[in-house]
Structures are given as C-alpha cells and as structure tokens.
Amino acid sequence: MSTILPARREDRTRRGTPRIALLAAAVLAVPAFLVGPSASGPGGTTPAAAVADASATVGRPGTSAPLAAPGTAAPATDATTVRTSTATVPSRAGTSAPSPMSGSTPDETGAGLTTELTRYRSAKAPQSPRRPACGGALALGTVRTCASIVDQQEHRWTVTTTADRDVLLTQLGRSSGLDMYSVGGRLTDAAGQEICRIGIDAGNCRLGPAGTYTITVKLPYPTGRGNYTIAVESTRTPSTCAAIPAELFHFGAAGPTRTLPVGAAAQCHQFDQPLDALARIVLKGPGDLRGQILDAQHEKLCGDFFDGTECRLGRPGPYRLFTWEQYGKESAHTVTARRLSDPAGCQALPLAPFGDPGAAAGSGATPPDDQTCHTFTTDAPRPALLRPVSDDGTTFGWAVLDHTGVPVCSGSTSSGVPICDLPAAGRYTLLVSGPQYSDRTHHYRIAVTPLDRTDGCAPTTGYTAWDQPGLTVRQTSPVQTNCQPFEGRAGDRIAPYIVDWHRLLDRTGALICTEPSDEVGCVLPADGTYRLISHRSSWDAGSTEETYRMAVRRLSDPVGCPTVRPGEYNAAPSGAPNTVPCQILEIPSAGTYRVKALHGENLHAYARVLDTAGRTICGDVRCEFPAAGRYTLFPVDGGLAGDVEYRVSLLPIRPTGCTPVSDAGWRDAPHRGEITVSGQVDCLALPTPSGAGLAALLPTDLAMNIEVVDAEGDPVCSLTSYRWYDCRLDGPAPYSVLLTGGNWVTQLPYTLGFTRVDAPACPVLPRDATGVTVTAGADRIAACYSIPADHAARESITWTRTSGTGRARLQVYDSQGWSRCGVAERTAQGTVTCTLPAGPVTVLLQTDGYAATYQLTRRDAGTS
Known part of the structure; x- marks a missing residue:
C-alpha cells in the first residue's frame, strides 16, 4: 500500500518557468518510504525516517509533518551525531519551498504523491535558506543539542526501547540567556497516548511495551525563543554500564571516577554483593549529584539519594547504580562503595583491659569525607566503654554495627564518653568518621573496654574518710580507663570525689545511679563490691603520663568531718577554718538557722545540709532543722581534703546581741x-x-x-x-x-x-538664690531638708561645694519614703531636676565624710 504525501499548491504567478527547471526539480526527487504509525493515517506519529525538518511545526494528529525543501537535507547541530534519513519529494514546476515555520493545511495540499517515486539524476535546484533541524532519533546515552526553538515550533524526538516497562531517566537542559524560555516535553506512545510529561532538569518516566516513543518538545508560551539539550538513558537496557569490582567495596579502596558530560541523563555502574548485605554508596564530586540502586529485576532498591546512601540489598543482584547531576551540569565524580555488613579491610581491635591498654589501643587515619573501620569480637553480651580520642582535639563521629550492619550505638567525641551495650556474642564493626568539613586526613586513637570484667583494676578498698586526701591515679595512655573497686553496704549513700570523668558500676558492669535526682550522691542497692571507673578528661599532646586524684566517701554517717556549733553575731564563726569538705552541724534544738559555707577569701561555697541518712534537709543560708541532732553540711563544689580551706557560719535566724x-x-x-x-x-x-x-x-x-x-x-x-x-x-x-x-x-x-525618708522632721529648704549652707565632716555624713507641699510641679535642686574637699550626691523622696529622682555618683557640684509628686518631699544630700561646706538651693524649673 502506498502512502500519499500532500503536494504543494501551484504558484500561478510563475507559469512561465522553463521546462528545464521542472526537469531539474524532478531529477532531485528522492523516494520517501514511510513506516510505522505514520503509514496508518490519522493518529500516527512521524518516524525519524520520514522527518525532513524537525524544527518545523508539527501538525495536529491526522496531518503529516511539512517536508524539507527540494534538494536539501536537515543538518544536525547535536554534539553527538545521530543518523537520520530525510525524505524529499519533487514539487510541481513553479512551486516554492515551504517555510519551516508553516504547517500543512487541507486547502494548501495539491495532488498527492506516492512513496514509489523514482530518483532522477540531474543538476541540483537552487536551495532555500534553512533553519538547523532539531528532532529525529534520540539514542540512549547521547546528548543532543538544539540551538534554537522559536514560538510555536514543536521538536519531535523518537526513543526506542527493547524492554517492556522500561524506566527512562531524562535530562532536559534549561534555556540560556535572560530572554530565553525553558522548554518542556511530552512523551507519547505509538498511538499518540501521553505517557508522561518531561520537565527541565533530571526526571524519569516509566514506559509501557517495548517500542518507539516520541518526545515532543516546545516552549511554554506561543511566542518566544529558547535552546536546550536533551538526553535519555534506559534503566533496563542502558547504553553502557561500567563494573564496580567486589574489591572496591573494601574499606580503604579507591572508588572509580567517571565524568558526567553536560546534559547527560545518567551513568550506569554494575556491581554484585551478597544478598542482604548493607552497602554504603557515596558520590563525591561537584554539582548536585543523585543516585539510585536497582536490583536484578530493574526495580528500585534505594534512592533517589543525595550524594550518598546506605542501602540494604534485600533482593537478589546483580545490582545497578545510576548516577546523575540534577541540573545537567558536568561532574567528574568518584563512586566510593563500602560494605558495612561483614566488612573487609578493617583493622582488628582487641578488647582492652582497665589500666594501661598496651597493644589493645587501636589507632587509625581517616581520609577527608571518608570512614575507617575496626572489628572486635566479644564472647558474650556485655556493656563496653568506648574511648575515641582525636590526636589534635578535633571532634569526630563513630558508630558500632553488628555483623549485619545494624547500628548498636553511635555518637561523637563532643557528646561525652559512651557506654555501648553489646546485645550478643559475635563480631562487631567500629566505624570512625572523619571530622566534618575537613580537607585533611584525621589521626585518632581508640579502645574498647568490657565493663563486666575486672582486668587491670586496682586493689579493692573501703571508703575514704573525709579528712584524708584520697588516691592518686596514673594514666599512661590517652585511651586508658582506670578502675577502683570498693566494698559497700546496702543503703549507703556515697559521693565519688573526682574532677575528671567517672562512673559507678556494680559487679556486673551495669551503671548505677544514672537517674537524675535532687538528692546528693548515690545509694548503693545491695551489699557487695562496686567499681568507680575514671579517666583523665584532657590529655596534652606529646604527654606520656598524667595523674589525678579520686576518693569514694560516705555521705550517710560520714567519717572525718569537723564539728560546728551555733555561734554569735558580731563575732568570728564558731567553727575553725579547715580543709575538710564536710562539716558536722550540732543543732541544740529544732528551728531555723542561718547557715553559710565559705571558702578561700570569703567566697560563698554553695552547700547542702543532709541528715544522718544522707538525705537533703535544705540548701544553705536559711535552713529549718526538724529536730536537735547531728547534720552534715556538704559543699556542692567541694573537692578533696587539703584542696580548699572552708569556714562555716552557723547562727540563729533571729538576730541577738545587735x-x-x-x-x-x-x-x-x-x-x-x-x-x-x-x-x-x-x-x-x-x-x-x-x-x-x-x-x-x-x-x-x-x-x-x-x-x-x-x-x-x-x-x-x-x-x-x-x-x-x-x-x-x-x-x-x-x-x-x-x-x-x-x-x-x-x-x-x-x-x-x-x-x-518618709517625711522626717527635717528643716525646710527655701526656694531662693541663697538656699542653705551644709557643713560636712567625719561625724556629719548627710544633710536632710524638706520641701513643703506648695512646691512647683518641677523644681531644680543644686549643690555646690564652697570650701574643703570631698563630693556629694543627692536623692529626692516622696512622703511615703520612695525615691523619686536623684544621682548615684558623687560630685563636687551638680543639679537634679525632678517632677515632684503632690505633698511634701524630702531632699537628702549624702557626703563622703570629708570636711567641706556645700551651698544647697532650689528653684522652679518650669514645665519644659
């Protein structure tokens, strides 16, 4: 069956054209063979083989696209060359070539021409100026560039996929220039049915059956101009797919580097890993990098992720990783892959004892924006203390994973020293991350110490008396943790005294006294051996040894505390100064007392008062004692014995002997x-x-x-x-x-x-130029005057020193004794202007006690 193509209408004004011109036009005619939907009539799309100039406006469904002018071909301006065939048909003698902007309409068509046309060998006819062609076959993985799209032009691109239900990754580049419009696209199937819309930048579209699809590109408005790039990639049958070898999933391995060209839709990377493995993929490079991971059935496992992701490979592989730059920018990027479950390439880390860890102290160097790993094994579930320490004090993160890659605990060196509960025996992975936003390799040291074991602990002791200096602990490694066992009884309330990091453990290694409480110290739950673990909070670079002091003391029935009894006002405190950080208060009778602990040079040492069981009775300064007896005053910031000199003021709350x-x-x-x-x-x-x-x-x-x-x-x-x-x-x-x-x-x-100052019987201050003379001296440090109720609304009061030395300040009070105005600083002379309340007021001039005379006057200050 032959398809009839519309011919151009004759140009009646040029009937005089010589026959030689008609013959030349006929010679240049090329047969056009239409296949696919276009051959079936209305509703079909024009295949690439039948496109003469894709920059011309595409007709409505049911019409054919305009053909190229006789004797011309449609040159491509794409960076990637895609072969397309163009069909040319002879026009009647005297007809003109169609404009690229015009479309065919029924009243413009002449007699139809069949596709079974003969190729004539003859001289070429003169060519008309052409616009560059945009459209045609769009190969997977290629970038096509269209330098111009104008007004209502529609560019048609055809994409062929050989797989059913393929997903196309698309990239439609933005138009450049201030007066440019960005284009949009519409993807249709062979029947012209719209499948999806294609917007600028990266996108995706799920197709139906295998076959050829058409992308129609146009501007958003009827008038304007733009340019664009277009590219597509198949997720089922990608144009290329580079392999990521299994060894590149090892920690420390350098990942492959690939370049995404400008306008590229995506790149494909293929890899395989064990089923259910946990993989970390990190994309390093410029731009807004994105990615997704597909399983063997081409279904998405993880994505779309920004720069990187952790992906559980829960369905069979092999797997494909597609990467793209969201805005179509060029990006030379590196794909770093790590397997987090049963990882390879990690340093083995022995469990460390308490005390000097020796060879069990691990170390490493983390590259910028990367991770290093250590693996350690435990033969039972247990709590473990992690000691990550930076060599230069930089904050960095860490995480502990089980052998399947499931997180057990995580944190950073800025959040304190962590205790991690290992839920089962087995092999664990300790991940160490480099500092954020750092462009240099980071060096660190680390140790993992089981808390249920006592390897390296010091000999067991009892409580330290309050008047004893405590123990001195040596530390020879920055990741060392020290352990001091002690015997305790159920109900004892104890207070560990140590300025560095410390925790209390029972015999199983479990933490005790972890809940916040208003009470001081920790109550032991049972008789037995407990441990105080500790370490130096800071470590000087290059140091080989640090020391600190510690003690475990009892708050209930304390031992070694000096005794203080109530004293008297206007005298020294009854308790002698001492360097013991606790005091026994002997209270003769129930009631309220004034209690204040001081240290050093009369500095307030905030304290609590406890009963014999160690429970808090009150804070300091004002304390109500429920009964006569012995109580313990405990400075909150108290140190070890011998560090600070303390003194306690204990007085009845009602002053006596004043x-x-x-x-x-x-x-x-x-x-x-x-x-x-x-x-x-x-x-x-x-x-x-x-x-x-x-x-x-x-x-x-x-x-x-x-x-x-x-x-x-x-x-x-x-x-x-x-x-x-x-x-x-x-x-x-x-x-x-x-x-x-x-x-x-x-x-x-x-x-x-x-x-x-509430209307005292002070002499009147006259309102005149002379005022009064005030004589000041060692026994006359103030002068008081009254202003009667007939005063002006605003008055100014001035003092001037007329003899001697010294300075004064002035304050004005109303009849209730409230200050209404005045100055705080003393000066030799000054003026206070004040809006006075109704009724009499009091003027108080305070001097500094030096022998001097002052003139004091007042005047009406008016209403300004």
Missing part, C-alpha cells in the same frame, strides 16, 4: 565597726517602726553586703552595692541590719548610718 544605731543619720554621728574575719556577721538594731521608709548613708563605696531583716529574721531588703536608695520596712518590728564582707574581703573597717 548594736543599736540611729535612724536619723542626717543629724547623728554614723556607726563605725569592723569585719575582722571571713564568715563574720555584724548585727545593728534599728529603732524604726514598721511601714517606714529607710535609706542607708554610705560615705564610701563599701565592699560589703547589707541586709535588713525583720523580727523573725526574714529579709526585708538588701544592699549589695552603694547604690541603695530606699527600703520599705515590711514585716514585724524590730528590724536589724546584718553586715558581712563581700567576696575576697575578710577584713574591713566600715562607717555607715541610716535615716528615715
């Missing part, structure tokens, strides 16, 4: 005293009633703590620096002031006073 002072310090001489020893608490008795406002008068900046307490000893207000402006006295009277030295202060003479 020295009376005036609360009219602007008129009366100040109080003078002295702190002579760490822990001393001086007490001053105030005559001030409840509800009054009080201010402290401090001629100098005192490094001391000042606290006002009520009759029950409860705090009312405190002063931790000289900037204390006001204090409202709440709670029951009488009130007391407690004075203690500040940090690092063990001896301090002091001068201070107090004054009421």
Whole structure:
C-alpha cells in the first residue's frame, strides 16, 4: 500500500518557468518510504525516517509533518551525531519551498504523491535558506543539542526501547540567556497516548511495551525563543554500564571516577554483593549529584539519594547504580562503595583491659569525607566503654554495627564518653568518621573496654574518710580507663570525689545511679563490691603520663568531718577554718538557722545540709532543722581534703546581741565597726517602726553586703552595692541590719548610718538664690531638708561645694519614703531636676565624710 504525501499548491504567478527547471526539480526527487504509525493515517506519529525538518511545526494528529525543501537535507547541530534519513519529494514546476515555520493545511495540499517515486539524476535546484533541524532519533546515552526553538515550533524526538516497562531517566537542559524560555516535553506512545510529561532538569518516566516513543518538545508560551539539550538513558537496557569490582567495596579502596558530560541523563555502574548485605554508596564530586540502586529485576532498591546512601540489598543482584547531576551540569565524580555488613579491610581491635591498654589501643587515619573501620569480637553480651580520642582535639563521629550492619550505638567525641551495650556474642564493626568539613586526613586513637570484667583494676578498698586526701591515679595512655573497686553496704549513700570523668558500676558492669535526682550522691542497692571507673578528661599532646586524684566517701554517717556549733553575731564563726569538705552541724534544738559555707577569701561555697541518712534537709543560708541532732553540711563544689580551706557560719535566724544605731543619720554621728574575719556577721538594731521608709548613708563605696531583716529574721531588703536608695520596712518590728564582707574581703573597717525618708522632721529648704549652707565632716555624713507641699510641679535642686574637699550626691523622696529622682555618683557640684509628686518631699544630700561646706538651693524649673 502506498502512502500519499500532500503536494504543494501551484504558484500561478510563475507559469512561465522553463521546462528545464521542472526537469531539474524532478531529477532531485528522492523516494520517501514511510513506516510505522505514520503509514496508518490519522493518529500516527512521524518516524525519524520520514522527518525532513524537525524544527518545523508539527501538525495536529491526522496531518503529516511539512517536508524539507527540494534538494536539501536537515543538518544536525547535536554534539553527538545521530543518523537520520530525510525524505524529499519533487514539487510541481513553479512551486516554492515551504517555510519551516508553516504547517500543512487541507486547502494548501495539491495532488498527492506516492512513496514509489523514482530518483532522477540531474543538476541540483537552487536551495532555500534553512533553519538547523532539531528532532529525529534520540539514542540512549547521547546528548543532543538544539540551538534554537522559536514560538510555536514543536521538536519531535523518537526513543526506542527493547524492554517492556522500561524506566527512562531524562535530562532536559534549561534555556540560556535572560530572554530565553525553558522548554518542556511530552512523551507519547505509538498511538499518540501521553505517557508522561518531561520537565527541565533530571526526571524519569516509566514506559509501557517495548517500542518507539516520541518526545515532543516546545516552549511554554506561543511566542518566544529558547535552546536546550536533551538526553535519555534506559534503566533496563542502558547504553553502557561500567563494573564496580567486589574489591572496591573494601574499606580503604579507591572508588572509580567517571565524568558526567553536560546534559547527560545518567551513568550506569554494575556491581554484585551478597544478598542482604548493607552497602554504603557515596558520590563525591561537584554539582548536585543523585543516585539510585536497582536490583536484578530493574526495580528500585534505594534512592533517589543525595550524594550518598546506605542501602540494604534485600533482593537478589546483580545490582545497578545510576548516577546523575540534577541540573545537567558536568561532574567528574568518584563512586566510593563500602560494605558495612561483614566488612573487609578493617583493622582488628582487641578488647582492652582497665589500666594501661598496651597493644589493645587501636589507632587509625581517616581520609577527608571518608570512614575507617575496626572489628572486635566479644564472647558474650556485655556493656563496653568506648574511648575515641582525636590526636589534635578535633571532634569526630563513630558508630558500632553488628555483623549485619545494624547500628548498636553511635555518637561523637563532643557528646561525652559512651557506654555501648553489646546485645550478643559475635563480631562487631567500629566505624570512625572523619571530622566534618575537613580537607585533611584525621589521626585518632581508640579502645574498647568490657565493663563486666575486672582486668587491670586496682586493689579493692573501703571508703575514704573525709579528712584524708584520697588516691592518686596514673594514666599512661590517652585511651586508658582506670578502675577502683570498693566494698559497700546496702543503703549507703556515697559521693565519688573526682574532677575528671567517672562512673559507678556494680559487679556486673551495669551503671548505677544514672537517674537524675535532687538528692546528693548515690545509694548503693545491695551489699557487695562496686567499681568507680575514671579517666583523665584532657590529655596534652606529646604527654606520656598524667595523674589525678579520686576518693569514694560516705555521705550517710560520714567519717572525718569537723564539728560546728551555733555561734554569735558580731563575732568570728564558731567553727575553725579547715580543709575538710564536710562539716558536722550540732543543732541544740529544732528551728531555723542561718547557715553559710565559705571558702578561700570569703567566697560563698554553695552547700547542702543532709541528715544522718544522707538525705537533703535544705540548701544553705536559711535552713529549718526538724529536730536537735547531728547534720552534715556538704559543699556542692567541694573537692578533696587539703584542696580548699572552708569556714562555716552557723547562727540563729533571729538576730541577738545587735548594736543599736540611729535612724536619723542626717543629724547623728554614723556607726563605725569592723569585719575582722571571713564568715563574720555584724548585727545593728534599728529603732524604726514598721511601714517606714529607710535609706542607708554610705560615705564610701563599701565592699560589703547589707541586709535588713525583720523580727523573725526574714529579709526585708538588701544592699549589695552603694547604690541603695530606699527600703520599705515590711514585716514585724524590730528590724536589724546584718553586715558581712563581700567576696575576697575578710577584713574591713566600715562607717555607715541610716535615716528615715518618709517625711522626717527635717528643716525646710527655701526656694531662693541663697538656699542653705551644709557643713560636712567625719561625724556629719548627710544633710536632710524638706520641701513643703506648695512646691512647683518641677523644681531644680543644686549643690555646690564652697570650701574643703570631698563630693556629694543627692536623692529626692516622696512622703511615703520612695525615691523619686536623684544621682548615684558623687560630685563636687551638680543639679537634679525632678517632677515632684503632690505633698511634701524630702531632699537628702549624702557626703563622703570629708570636711567641706556645700551651698544647697532650689528653684522652679518650669514645665519644659
């Protein structure tokens, strides 16, 4: 059966063309043989053999594609040459070649020509200008380039697969230039049925039966222009597939390097490994590398993964790994393959004893972005301590896998020292990763120590008394772990004292006292032998030996603690200073006491108070004892005996024996005293009633703590620096002031006073240019004046030193004793402008106690 091709309509304006031209055109005619769907009429697609110019617009289903001009062929601009045949038919004398942008319409067709045409040998007819052809057969694994697609052009590419249900990996390159549009594609089967859409960059499409499929490429808009590359690869019958030998799955083996050209769809790598093996595939190279792994039935096992993956080969092989660059960029990449189950190429690592590990200490060097491995064997399930240590202090990761590659535990050197529970006897793999973002080889050392064994442990001891210095431990390897056994009884509450890493184990190697608790120390669950394991937290590079100290002490019924009894205010603490980090408090009667532990130069040592069983009764400073008896004070940051000197201040919560002072310090001489020893608490008795406002008068900046307490000893207000402006006295009277030295202060003479500021009976400060003269000196450290209720809304108060030396500061209080404005710094002269509340106010000028006179004035400051 012959297929009729549409002929071009005659050009009536050129009937005068000589016969020689007609003959020349006829000579150049080439027979065109159409096969496949196009031969069947409407609904078919034009095969590559019948495509004359794929850059011309493809007609609607049921129409044929326009043919090339007589005597021309369609040159390919692809980087990869794909052979296609072009069909040419003779046009009638006087007709013109069709434009590449035009399509055939029914009213333009003339008499049909059959494919059984004769090839004439004659001179060539003149050729018309042509656009480069884009379209035709697209071979698997090749990249085709189309330099131009314009407006409504459609480019048709045909892809042939020999396998049913093939999956094509596709790559459609983006158009370049600011005014370019990226193309899109549509893949159809032989019947013209759409199978899938093909977008820019990487994609995939599952096909139906084996055969030829068509990809139609076009721009997204009716007008515009673009360019593109196109490539496809089959996952069932790839164009090429390079082998990855089994030995390249060994640790330390260098993987193959291959280059993905620009626009390539994918590359195929084939390998085989035991069924159910766990393989790690890592893609190293520039760009956005992706991959997927298929089984022997071409079904996806793992993917699509970014750069790398761990894949369980749970279905039979051989296996194929397809790699691609997501955006079609060129990428020379390396495929690194490792088998994580029953791995090959790993160093054997013996289990290490406690103490010096000797030859059982492993070491290695991890290349950048890679892993090294060690294998070790255990004859029973057991807990094991891992000691990964970097030679240069760099953080790196690790993981323990069983022989099938299943993770048992993992972590990094930044997350502390791990204890890993090995669930069964057998062979395990220890993976060591290089530091992240490092481009250099990383050197490390490592050891694995079973915790249920006692190899290398020190001789068993009992508890260390609190007044004893403890044990000194030697460490000769950075991965060494030390073990100190001790005998304990059920119910004992103990406290391991060691500044370096440590854990408590029972006789089976299980950790004890791991749950967070508000209590101090660890309660032993049964009689028996326990172990304190430890190691040096830091290791200096190049060091051959490090030492540290440790002790295991009992908190319940402790031994070796000095005794402290309640003392008195205004005196040194009753307990003598000592270097023992625990104190026995002998409490004569139930009640609340003031308890404070100090160390060094009057520094607060935060502490807890425990009963005889070691349970916490209270924190420090304020402690309520339920009954008379012996209690233990335990500094939270306590060290070993001999490290730090401690002192304990133990006083009744209600102050007694306090020295009376005036609360009219602007008129009366100040109080003078002295702190002579760490822990001393001086007490001053105030005559001030409840509800009054009080201010402290401090001629100098005192490094001391000042606290006002009520009759029950409860705090009312405190002063931790000289900037204390006001204090409202709440709670029951009488009130007391407690004075203690500040940090690092063990001896301090002091001068201070107090004054009421809630409308005291102070003389009036006149509002005129003269004001008043204030005389200051050692016994006159403040001056107080009142401003009547008829004051202006805003007033300015100025002080100026007129003779002598020294400085002063000023504060303004309302009738309730609250500070309304003022300055904190002392100066020789100054002005405070203040919006005054209704009612009378008090002005307090505080001096530094030097002999001087000051002029004090006030004036209306207006409303600005």
